[in-house]
Amino acid sequence: MHQEYTFTFDKTPSCVRIQAEFPPIARICADFASLGRGGVGRILLVCDTNTEYIARDILGTQDRPWCILPQGETAKNWVSVEAILSAGKEAGLGRDGLFIGVGGGVVSDLTAFAASIYMRGAGLCLVSTTLLGMVDAAVGGKTGFDLFGMKNLAGTFYPAPLIYMPLDSLLGLPQAEWKSGMGELIKTGLLDDTGALWEHLRILGPEPPNSQDRTGRERMFASIARAVQIKGRIVEADPKETGTERVRLNLGHTFAHALESAAGLGQVSHGEAVAWGMVRACELGYVLGLTPPDRVKAITSLIKDWAYETRAPHPSLEEPGKTEAFMRALEGDKKKKAGKLRFIVPCTQGVQAVSAEAIEAGLVERIICGTLDTLL
Numbered sequence: 001m002h003q004e005y006t007f008t009f010d011k012t013p014s015c016v017r018i019q020a021e022f023p024p025i026a027r028i029c030a031d032f033a034s035l036g037r038g039g040v041g042r043i044l045l046v047c048d049t050n051t052e053y054i055a056r057d058i059l060g061t062q063d064r065p066w067c068i069l070p071q072g073e074t075a076k077n078w079v080s081v082e083a084i085l086s087a088g089k090e091a092g093l094g095r096d097g098l099f100i101g102v103g104g105g106v107v108s109d110l111t112a113f114a115a116s117i118y119m120r121g122a123g124l125c126l127v128s129t130t131l132l133g134m135v136d137a138a139v140g141g142k143t144g145f146d147l148f149g150m151k152n153l154a155g156t157f158y159p160a161p162l163i164y165m166p167l168d169s170l171l172g173l174p175q176a177e178w179k180s181g182m183g184e185l186i187k188t189g190l191l192d193d194t195g196a197l198w199e200h201l202r203i204l205g206p207e208p209p210n211s212q213d214r215t216g217r218e219r220m221f222a223s224i225a226r227a228v229q230i231k232g233r234i235v236e237a238d239p240k241e242t243g244t245e246r247v248r249l250n251l252g253h254t255f256a257h258a259l260e261s262a263a264g265l266g267q268v269s270h271g272e273a274v275a276w277g278m279v280r281a282c283e284l285g286y287v288l289g290l291t292p293p294d295r296v297k298a299i300t301s302l303i304k305d306w307a308y309e310t311r312a313p314h315p316s317l318e319e320p321g322k323t324e325a326f327m328r329a330l331e332g333d334k335k336k337k338a339g340k341l342r343f344i345v346p347c348t349q350g351v352q353a354v355s356a357e358a359i360e361a362g363l364v365e366r367i368i369c370g371t372l373d374t375l376l
Ligand SMILES: NC(=O)c1ccc[n+]([C@@H]2O[C@H](COP(=O)([O-])OP(=O)(O)OC[C@H]3O[C@@H](n4cnc5c(N)ncnc54)[C@H](O)[C@@H]3O)[C@@H](O)[C@H]2O)c1
Pocket: 048, 049, 050, 051, 071, 072, 073, 076, 103, 104, 105, 106, 107, 109, 129, 130, 131, 132, 133, 136, 137, 138, 139, 140, 141, 142, 143, 151, 152, 169, 170, 172, 173, 174, 177, 180
């Protein structure tokens, strides 16, 4: 199993290699050198406490400098960025140095950010080890870390020229992380105008295939490959989200971000929030006459069958004051986006953006509280 794609991000090519096994360090260095960006100077491996075993496998018997970060979103901060920069300096990396981030979205966002500011831009390779990282975080050039209590407040655009997605890393992934990644994969399936990824997913089912299940692994491989292709093409068309393409990736996300924030960061995983958000987006699209009822039913039943929360209100919004917190989070999101809050809703084929201004007052609140009169 091996698939390779190259996308261009603002003239910078990004090569994505989806394969079964972890890439050995010698392979990574040779592949990076073959991209024609000059020789590879010194290297630094960055991982977290849960991906250290993968970094060790990549290194084999080679003794190279590395930086092990604490795991999880709480480590996505300036202290970790400083730790990477400091380890880079200690290891003597110059501008021709190569930072290799081995981990999920947190490690890849942090490593890419550090590489983007190290000596005004050093070499970067990502080895993505979570499902969410593969189908979303590692592709597209967004880097960053959380600051002043705000997710990804600081960041840059710095696409990795070389990205590996070793499927073997998914074998060790905790169930909750698998489910979170599957939420994003369902979303990408809905962005596939050909319907191919959606069909792949329906056959695949929500559970991770085990190492003996050859057919399941092949289906998983095909689904990830298709998702990477879809995201890559969207990003290629609109690298910095200044046009109308990249915003489509936010299907379910306007509802999801507000839910994550109102519930308390970390209470609902990102992918689960996105799954719940897609059901709300379907309801909104249906009321606005944009999402046909059969599409609402198909999307909602898959999400429900795969054991995601679909009810409104979401259990974590049932406490007093949580609906208000949700609406405040939406307002905060609007400010962050220069007053241009948009909901992405599924339509007959693909998705479509709807400006918050075009939505009647109180409708979003009724949708999240589950008090819509027009039931499907
Ligand atoms: N840059 C982007 O475009 C983009 C897009 C989507 C999400 N993100 C970011 O990605 C982050 C979420 O990514 P994530 O869900 O991968 O989180 P994560 O990196 O925190 O990984 C989730 C958990 O799985 C562990 N883990 C990682 N790989 C493992 C493996 N192979 N086996 C066992 N455990 C493993 C991690 O240590 C962590 O505990 C968020 O910070 C989000 O903002 C970025």
